[in-house]
Amino acid sequence: MPMDNQAAPELQVSRWFNTPAPLSLAALHGRVVVVEAFQMLCPGCVSHGLPQAQRVRQVFAREDVEVIGLHTVFEHHAAMTPVALEAFLHEYRIGFPVGVDAPSEAGPMPRTMAAYGMRGTPTLLLVDRAGRLRQHHFGQVEDLLLGAQIAMLAAEPMTAIASSAACNVDGNCG
Amino acid sequence: MPMDNQAAPELQVSRWFNTPAPLSLAALHGRVVVVEAFQMLCPGCVSHGLPQAQRVRQVFAREDVEVIGLHTVFEHHAAMTPVALEAFLHEYRIGFPVGVDAPSEAGPMPRTMAAYGMRGTPTLLLVDRAGRLRQHHFGQVEDLLLGAQIAMLAAEPMTAIASSAACNVDGNCG
Amino acid sequence: MPMDNQAAPELQVSRWFNTPAPLSLAALHGRVVVVEAFQMLCPGCVSHGLPQAQRVRQVFAREDVEVIGLHTVFEHHAAMTPVALEAFLHEYRIGFPVGVDAPSEAGPMPRTMAAYGMRGTPTLLLVDRAGRLRQHHFGQVEDLLLGAQIAMLAAEPMTAIASSAACNVDGNCG
Amino acid sequence: MPMDNQAAPELQVSRWFNTPAPLSLAALHGRVVVVEAFQMLCPGCVSHGLPQAQRVRQVFAREDVEVIGLHTVFEHHAAMTPVALEAFLHEYRIGFPVGVDAPSEAGPMPRTMAAYGMRGTPTLLLVDRAGRLRQHHFGQVEDLLLGAQIAMLAAEPMTAIASSAACNVDGNCG
Numbered sequence: 299m300p301m302d303n304q305a306a307p308e309l310q311v312s313r314w315f316n317t318p319a320p321l322s323l324a325a326l327h328g329r330v331v332v333v334e335a336f337q338m339l340c341p342g343c344v345s346h347g348l349p350q351a352q353r354v355r356q357v358f359a360r361e362d363v364e365v366i367g368l369h370t371v372f373e374h375h376a377a378m379t380p381v382a383l384e385a386f387l388h389e390y391r392i393g394f395p396v397g398v399d400a401p402s403e404a405g406p407m408p409r410t411m412a413a414y415g416m417r418g419t420p421t422l423l424l425v426d427r428a429g430r431l432r433q434h435h436f437g438q439v440e441d442l443l444l445g446a447q448i449a450m451l452a453a454e455p456m457t458a459i460a461s462s463a464a465c466n467v468d469g470n471c472g
Numbered sequence: 473m474p475m476d477n478q479a480a481p482e483l484q485v486s487r488w489f490n491t492p493a494p495l496s497l498a499a500l501h502g503r504v505v506v507v508e509a510f511q512m513l514c515p516g517c518v519s520h521g522l523p524q525a526q527r528v529r530q531v532f533a534r535e536d537v538e539v540i541g542l543h544t545v546f547e548h549h550a551a552m553t554p555v556a557l558e559a560f561l562h563e564y565r566i567g568f569p570v571g572v573d574a575p576s577e578a579g580p581m582p583r584t585m586a587a588y589g590m591r592g593t594p595t596l597l598l599v600d601r602a603g604r605l606r607q608h609h610f611g612q613v614e615d616l617l618l619g620a621q622i623a624m625l626a627a628e629p630m631t632a633i634a635s636s637a638a639c640n641v642d643g644n645c646g
Numbered sequence: 647m648p649m650d651n652q653a654a655p656e657l658q659v660s661r662w663f664n665t666p667a668p669l670s671l672a673a674l675h676g677r678v679v680v681v682e683a684f685q686m687l688c689p690g691c692v693s694h695g696l697p698q699a700q701r702v703r704q705v706f707a708r709e710d711v712e713v714i715g716l717h718t719v720f721e722h723h724a725a726m727t728p729v730a731l732e733a734f735l736h737e738y739r740i741g742f743p744v745g746v747d748a749p750s751e752a753g754p755m756p757r758t759m760a761a762y763g764m765r766g767t768p769t770l771l772l773v774d775r776a777g778r779l780r781q782h783h784f785g786q787v788e789d790l791l792l793g794a795q796i797a798m799l800a801a802e803p804m805t806a807i808a809s810s811a812a813c814n815v816d817g818n819c820g
Numbered sequence: 821m822p823m824d825n826q827a828a829p830e831l832q833v834s835r836w837f838n839t840p841a842p843l844s845l846a847a848l849h850g851r852v853v854v855v856e857a858f859q860m861l862c863p864g865c866v867s868h869g870l871p872q873a874q875r876v877r878q879v880f881a882r883e884d885v886e887v888i889g890l891h892t893v894f895e896h897h898a899a900m901t902p903v904a905l906e907a908f909l910h911e912y913r914i915g916f917p918v919g920v921d922a923p924s925e926a927g928p929m930p931r932t933m934a935a936y937g938m939r940g941t942p943t944l945l946l947v948d949r950a951g952r953l954r955q956h957h958f959g960q961v962e963d964l965l966l967g968a969q970i971a972m973l974a975a976e977p978m979t980a981i982a983s984s985a986a987c988n989v990d991g992n993c994g
Contacts, residue, residue, distance in 0.1 A: 339556075339563045344518060357964045377559035382513075385551035389513045442879045445967025453972055531790045616705045619793025627801055687904075687911045692866060725907035730861075733899035737861045 306423070306431035307413040309333075309368065311397030313380050315387055321395055323429055326364050330451045333423040335368045335399075335411065338378050338386040340419045346438050347420030348392060353441065354448065355394050362452045367396035370411040370419060375401075426451045480597070480605035481587040483507075483542065485571030487554050489561055495569055497603055500538050504625045505599040509542045509573075509585065512552050512560040514593045520612050521594030522566060527615065528622065529568050536626045541570035544585040544593060549575075600625045654771070654779035655761040657681075657716065659745030661728050663735055669743055671777055674712050678799045681771040683716045683747075683759065686726050686734040688767045694786050695768030696740060701789065702796065703742050710800045715744035718759040718767060723749075774799045828945070828953035829935040831855075831890065833919030835902050837909055843917055845951055848886050852973045855945040857890045857921075857933065860900050860908040862941045868960050869942030870914060875963065876970065877916050884974045889918035892933040892941060897923075948973045 306323055314320050323331060334351035336343035348367070355365045371378045380398055387396060399408035414423065417436045424433035424447055433447055480497055488494050497505060508525035510517035522541070529539045545552045554572055561570060573582035588597065591610045598607035598621055607621055654671055662668050671679060682699035684691035696715070703713045719726045728746055735744060747756035762771065765784045772781035772795055781795055828845055836842050845853060856873035858865035870889070877887045893900045902920055909918060921930035936945065939958045946955035946969060955969055 339559050341564055353962065353964050357962060374559035377556035382551035382556055385513050385548035390515055440875065440879060441963035442875050442967035445964035446971035449968035449971045450975055453975055527788065527790050531788060614701065614705060615789035616701050616793035619790035620797035623794035623797040624801055627798055687907055689912055722907035725904035730899035730904055733861050733896035738863055
């Protein structure tokens with residue numbers, strides 16, 4: 299499901315793992331960003347989504363493609379705490395940055411998950427070099443197709459990005 | 473590694489799931505007992521040990537073979553709490569009884585794990601109809617071999633068991 | 647599907663591979679015999695049946711359990727010739743004895759396949775130490791169940807076999 | 821191993837399956853061509869290469885990407901005849917066009933295989949829209965990487981192709 303020209307909502311993260319400093323989609327402009335939204339106790343995430351994200355990390359260069367995990371806990375909150383997540387990431391040798399999707403007062407669904415209208419986990423998002431949401435996969439997506447989609451985003455010219463990052467004469471920068 | 477004539481140490485469990493009443497090896501005399509010792513955040517348990525225990529549950533009749541999970545947490549204690557385990561069992565659809573190995577004051581290794589001298593997880597124990605420990609597998613064991621070992625224990629005559637369960641004239645029962 | 651007291655029809659083989667001399671069920675009395683009936687161009691045989699037979703060969707001792715492949719070609723006869731089979735066995739590293747089921751003038755189904763009433767490939771037969779057909783699996787059978795069935799046949803006492811191998815006073819041997 | 825600006829040697833095929841008319845790389849100019857070189861009795865081809873080629877066929881549109889099998893028999897020639905191949909393609913449900921690499925008088929290696937300097941099977945070749953060999957993978961290649969490579973070739977502009985396909989005023993066409 300292509301989603302042209304739609305700005306990707308910013309990540310709302312209450313805590314980061316595997317990164318010295320907080321990350322944001324804004325700061326990653328210029329790279330393709332693969333966001334793997336998961337829950338540590340979701341069997342499909344453990345058997346499919348996270349191993350696939352690890353393969354993406356190995357196949358694509360970090361200067362072109364950033365891989366971020368997003369722990370979108372919408373059930374069993376008492377079980378999937380940050381402490382539990384930290385142990386999980388260690389045992390499953392997840393090396394890429396992982397953010398804890400910020401809890402919401404509005405309900406069990408955390409903030410970023412709600413902003414993207416995710417239906418569950420695993421969900422994989424592709425954000426292009428200009429920060430636009432281009433793919434939103436719920437459930438499993440084939441490696442062949444995913445590799446093709448990432449490569450096409452990585453191959454896109456930077457022209458549009460340069461213009462969107464231009465500053466106006468009044469000093470406002472895009 | 474056959475372990476003839478060795479009585480299996482009793483399970484020391486602080487909490488049970490998936491069973492209306494606490495279980496014990498003593499109460500299961502007469503059946504073969506398969507004990508799957510695992511940790512919910514152990515990748516080899518999730519990908520191999522627990523699915524194998526589920527297959528054992530499906531293939532063998534419960535009147536011959538009982539399958540018990542034992543949550544032997546020896547690391548990341550703050551992550552693998554009973555609350556987290558309950559969510560894990562629900563998400564992974566583990567239907568057989570699971571006991572939480574009782575914590576020990578002596579160190580991070582819980583009591584039953586220590587009593588059996590387990591080296592880690594997953595560990596699979598086979599206890600015969602007479603309550604003796606007959607196999608102790610650490611790591612992966614093939615389904616073909618495990619099926620053979622369980623079947624041979626299930627096929628053993630009950631003679632020895634009957635005698636061990638006899639009561640002496642002074643009223644002491646074995 | 648247990649098949650008690652049924653004598654297993656003798657193998658009718660036109661050519662053997664991986665054995666210095668022809669084999670027969672009669673000559674294998676005293677051992678459990680696992681017969682893996684397959685076709686070299688049957689996908690389910692290549693992905694499931696033959697690898698399983700190889701695992702049986704590795705797990706059980708040859709003095710207790712003999713594993714025999716039977717090439718039951720009932721279609722594409724021009725493709726699955728003995729010359730082609732020989733190359734197949736070499737490339738797939740099948741080391742156990744394999745017999746070519748003898749062609750029949752009556753139709754495309756070879757002789758042994760017809761005698762057993764096989765429905766297709768893969769088919770796995772279990773013959774007990776006394777030469778009786780005890781299991782007839784068409785399609786896939788789980789390793790756990792197969793391991794259990796083989797072990798139980800291997801554990802059966804030899805009494806009946808000894809008597810059936812006795813010689814009468816008039817010189818006829820069973 | 822990128823192989824820029826190298827024209828892909830034409831396929832030399834003695835017989836085609838699954839296509840109403842013979843194919844050639846020349847006639848496929850304008851599309852990316854994925855050539856899966858295999859032998860029907862090569863285990864790695866059956867378990868990895870051919871299923872991957874089938875996935876490529878499903879994921880990419882035929883107007884952009886053509887998938888061709890090439891039966892490069894360099895051993896067991898008596899076993900892997902065209903008759904045997906036809907049965908194999910039927911049983912394994914290979915639906916894309918497959919050519920039999922033409923035998924050579926010079927030795928056991930067929931003509932196209934020799935022209936490409938293939939080291940064995942499976943080998944996967946990627947030919948770009950302009951008919952140039954761009955990737956030559958021997959053994960296994962990951963789906964993610966392959967998907968990326970195919971997509972990037974499919975995304976290349978047709979400019980160079982148009983010019984290379986131009987005809988000179990003297991009547992010679994590139």
